[in-house]
């Protein structure tokens with residue numbers, strides 16, 4: 001039956017997970033909170049609001065709603081200073097090759113990202129036109145691991161969830177795909193993404209044979 005391939009953005013298509021980390025760390029430190037790279041795994045795939053809530057909880061901080069909005073804006077401004085400098089060189093290895101293979105094989109491709117900056121980033125790295133549909137942080141109300149973002153993408157591509165294949169670098173995203181009854185492919189460390197149906201360190205390990213198998217399943 002007809003398949004659809006859904007890609008997360010940050011940490012899957014582009015190496016922006018490091019910029020989120022740097023920007024959150026700077027923001028957290030400015031209010032006297034620190035967190036580790038291990039804790040940072042919990043911020044991956046998670047919305048901007050949820051990320052700040054977690055950081056505040058780690059630091060036992062409670063702030064007013066106005067301050068909360070201000071801190072989110074500060075973080076995003078800092079993050080955008082990195083994004084503005086991005087170009088095609090920041091596409092992760094073999095991502096373009098994989099997208100082009102799927103396009104050549106007439107497979108629908110969606111973006112399923114929690115980021116409100118997703119469209120701008122895709123344009124920056126010149127991949128925007130490769131996607132049949134984009135569902136991002138502006139289109140959903142529930143953060144991953146809630147499957148809303150992926151279910152919306154499936155619907156827009158007219159594909160049943162069980163026929164969708166999701167590529168994710170975050171545990172929250174893998175959980176979201178699994179909850180949606182989609183096939184989850186983890187991109188990153190096996191120890192972190194063990195709940196995924198398949199895990200690869202990066203796209204250089206994802207063969208076209210493997211993709212063909214998924215297409216013909």
Ligand code: BG6
Nearest residue numbers: 010020044045048114115116117
């Ligand atoms: C996800 C990232 O893709 O998007 C998270 O993994 C980030 O780290 C989230 O917090 C929201 O992104 P943005 O760009 O809207 O702040």
Ligand code: MG
Nearest residue numbers: 008010011169
């Ligand atoms: Mg991600």
